Amino acid sequence: MKEHWTSLASLMGVLAFLTSILHTLFPPELRLVFLGLIRRLTRNFLSSYSYFDITEIDGVSTNELYSAVQLYLSKSAAISAGCGTRLSLTRQVNSSAFTYTLSNNDRVDDWFQGKPVVWEHVVVPRQNGGSFSWRPLPDEKRGFTLRIRKKDRAALLPKYLDHIMETAAEIRRRSQDRLLYTNTRGGGMDPRGHPWESVPFKHPSTFDTLAMDPTRKEEIMADLCAFANGKLFYEKAGRAWKRGYLLYGPPGTGKSSMIAAMANFLRYDVYDLELTEVHTNSELRKLLMKTTSKSIIVIEDIDCSLNLSNRNPARKKPMPLNEPPVPEMRSNAVGMDDALTKSITLSGLLNFTDGLWSCCGNERIFVFTTNHIEKLDPALLRSGRMDMHIFMSYCSFPALKILMRNYLGIEEHEFDNGILSDLEEAIGKAEITPADVSEILIKNRCLEKCEAVIKSLEALKCRANKSKVIGNVAVKTKGLEEGEEEEEQEKRALESPKEAKGTMVGCIGKEEKEE
Numbered sequence: 232m233k234e235h236w237t238s239l240a241s242l243m244g245v246l247a248f249l250t251s252i253l254h255t256l257f258p259p260e261l262r263l264v265f266l267g268l269i270r271r272l273t274r275n276f277l278s279s280y281s282y283f284d285i286t287e288i289d290g291v292s293t294n295e296l297y298s299a300v301q302l303y304l305s306k307s308a309a310i311s312a313g314c315g316t317r318l319s320l321t322r323q324v325n326s327s328a329f330t331y332t333l334s335n336n337d338r339v340d341d342w343f344q345g346k347p348v349v350w351e352h353v354v355v356p357r358q359n360g361g362s363f364s365w366r367p368l369p370d371e372k373r374g375f376t377l378r379i380r381k382k383d384r385a386a387l388l389p390k391y392l393d394h395i396m397e398t399a400a401e402i403r404r405r406s407q408d409r410l411l412y413t414n415t416r417g418g419g420m421d422p423r424g425h426p427w428e429s430v431p432f433k434h435p436s437t438f439d440t441l442a443m444d445p446t447r448k449e450e451i452m453a454d455l456c457a458f459a460n461g462k463l464f465y466e467k468a469g470r471a472w473k474r475g476y477l478l479y480g481p482p483g484t485g486k487s488s489m490i491a492a493m494a495n496f497l498r499y500d501v502y503d504l505e506l507t508e509v510h511t512n513s514e515l516r517k518l519l520m521k522t523t524s525k526s527i528i529v530i531e532d533i534d535c536s537l538n539l540s541n542r543n544p545a546r547k548k549p550m551p552l553n554e555p556p557v558p559e560m561r562s563n564a565v566g567m568d569d570a571l572t573k574s575i576t577l578s579g580l581l582n583f584t585d586g587l588w589s590c591c592g593n594e595r596i597f598v599f600t601t602n603h604i605e606k607l608d609p610a611l612l613r614s615g616r617m618d619m620h621i622f623m624s625y626c627s628f629p630a631l632k633i634l635m636r637n638y639l640g641i642e643e644h645e646f647d648n649g650i651l652s653d654l655e656e657a658i659g660k661a662e663i664t665p666a667d668v669s670e671i672l673i674k675n676r677c678l679e680k681c682e683a684v685i686k687s688l689e690a691l692k693c694r695a696n697k698s699k700v701i702g703n704v705a706v707k708t709k710g711l712e713e714g715e716e717e718e719e720q721e722k723r724a725l726e727s728p729k730e731a732k733g734t735m736v737g738c739i740g741k742e743e744k745e746e
C-alpha cells in the first residue's frame with residue numbers, strides 16, 4: 232500500500248513539472264490564439280457541409296421519406312460492411328422477411344456516385360405540451376440527419392433522394408408477400424371501392440420445377456430478365472415498358488405453372504383477369520388503370536373468354552336464319568339482351584394490351600393462354616402485343632427427367648442406362664402431358680425408388696399403347712371435314728372424356744412436330 236502512495240506522489244510531481252513547462256512555453260495569449268484557430272477551423276469544416284433533417288412525423292402526417300431512408304439504410308453498403316455500427320432488427324406487418332436498420336443516435340457513412348454522405352439517426356424524447364395534434368404522437372421524436380458536402384449538394388441531392396425512394400420501394404416489394412388479384416364478380420367494387428380482390432400469392436411453381444426443354448426455359452428466363460432490367464432501354468426506344476407472352480398448348484402442359492414460375496422468378500404480383508366478368512371496354516380500362524407496376528396480367532383461355540373473330544362489332548357476318556343474333560364479340564357471361572347493348576370488343580382488348588391506356592403504368596407483363604392458338608385473331612398475336620409465343624408441349628424426355636427429380640428425388644445419373652433408354656422410348660411414344668406424368672409419379676412416390684421408376688415406366692408404356700389405339704381412331708376421323716372432326720371429338724369427350732382428351736392432344740402434338 233505504501234508503494235502505491237509513493238508512485239502516486241511521484242506522478243503528481245511529474246504532472247506539476249509538465250504543467251509549469253507548458254505554461255512557460257504557451258503563455259495565455261498564445262493559448263487564446265490557438266483556441267481561436269481551432270474554433271475557426273471547425274466552423275469552416277462545418278460550413279462546408281449542408282445538413283438536412285428528415286423527421287418521422289411531418290406536422291401531423293407520417294413522412295414517407297423517413298421510412299424510405301430507414302429501409303434504404305438497412306441495405307446500405309456501409310451497414311452491410313459492418314463498421315461497428317449498431318443495428319436494430321424489425322419485421323413489418325404482411326412481411327415474411329426481417330429488416331435491420333440504424334439504431335438510435337448512431338451514424339453511418341454512405342457513398343453515392345463516388346461522393347460521401349453521412350446519415351445520423353437522431354432520437355430525442357418528445358417535449359410534453361408541444362403543438363396540438365388530433366392523434367397521439369410517439370414519446371420519442373425521431374429523424375434522420377443527412378450531411379452532404381455543399382459543393383455536391385446541387386448535383387447529388389435530387390438524384391440521391393430518387394435513388395433512396397426507388398431502392399426502398401424495391402426492398403418493400405421484395406420483403407412483402409406478393410398478391411394474386413382477381414376482378415370482382417359482375418364488375419363491381421369491393422368494400423374499399425377497388426375493382427380487384429386479392430389473396431397472398433403462394434404458388435410453389437418455379438423455373439426449376441417446371442418440366443420443359445431446359446434450353447427453352449433458359450431463353451424465357453433471359454427474356455424476362457432483359458425485360459425487368461430494361462427500364463432505360465424502353466425509355467430510349469420510346470416504347471411502353473411492357474411485354475406480352477402467349478402460352479399455348481394442350482390442357483395440362485403447364486401453362487398456369489409457367490405463369491406462377493414467371494411471377495416467382497420476377498417477384499411480381501399476378502392479376503388474374505376473368506374476362507367473362509367484364510362487360511364493357513370502359514370497365515376493362517378501369518381494371519387496367521387499377522393494376523400496379525411490376526405485375527403480370529393474365530387472361531387464361533382467351534379463346535373461351537371472348538369471341539374474337541372480328542375487330543369491329545358493327546361489321547357482323549350475316550347470321551344464318553336459324554341461329555340467334557349473337558353479337559360478334561361479346562363476353563360469354565353477358566346475357567343475350569345485355570350483350571346487344573354492352574360488350575367487350577376485340578379493339579377494346581387490343582387497346583388494353585397495346586393502346587394509349589396500356590401505358591398508364593410501368594413494368595407490366597401481359598400473359599394470354601389458349602389451347603387453340605389457331606382461333607385467335609392475328610391482330611392479337613402480332614409482336615408488340617404478344618412478343619413471345621411459347622408452345623407448351625407434351626412431356627418430352629428432358630421434361631420427364633425434371634418431373635422424376637421433382638417427384639421421386641431421382642437425378643439422371645442415378646438411373647440405370649437401360650431404364651433411361653426405356654423411359655425415353657416410352658415417353659416419346661406416349662405423347663402425354665406433364666400433368667398426366669405427374670399423376671403417375673405421385674401415385675408411385677411412396678414405393679422404393681427403383682420400383683417406383685419401373686412402375687411408372689410400365690404405366691407410361693401402357694399409356695403409350697393406349698394413345699396408339701386412340702391415334703388410330705383419330706386417323707379414321709381424318710376423312711371428315713374440320714368442323715365435323717371437332718364435333719366428333721366433342722361427342723367422344725361426352726362419351727369418354729379421357730380418351731377424347733388424348734385424341735385432341737395427339738392432333739395438336741402432330742401439328743407442332745410438323746412445325
Ligand SMILES: Nc1ncnc2c1ncn2[C@@H]1O[C@H](COP(=O)(O)OP(=O)(O)OP(=O)(O)O)[C@@H](O)[C@H]1O
Nearest residue numbers: 440441442481482483484485486487488665666669
Ligand atoms: N410443364 C410442367 N411442369 C411441371 N408440372 C406440370 C407441368 N405441366 C403440368 N404440370 C402439373 O400438372 C398440373 C396442371 O398443370 P397446369 O394447370 O399448369 O396446366 P395448364 O396447361 O395450365 O392446363 P389448362 O390448360 O387445363 O389450364 C399442375 O399442377 C402441375 O403439377
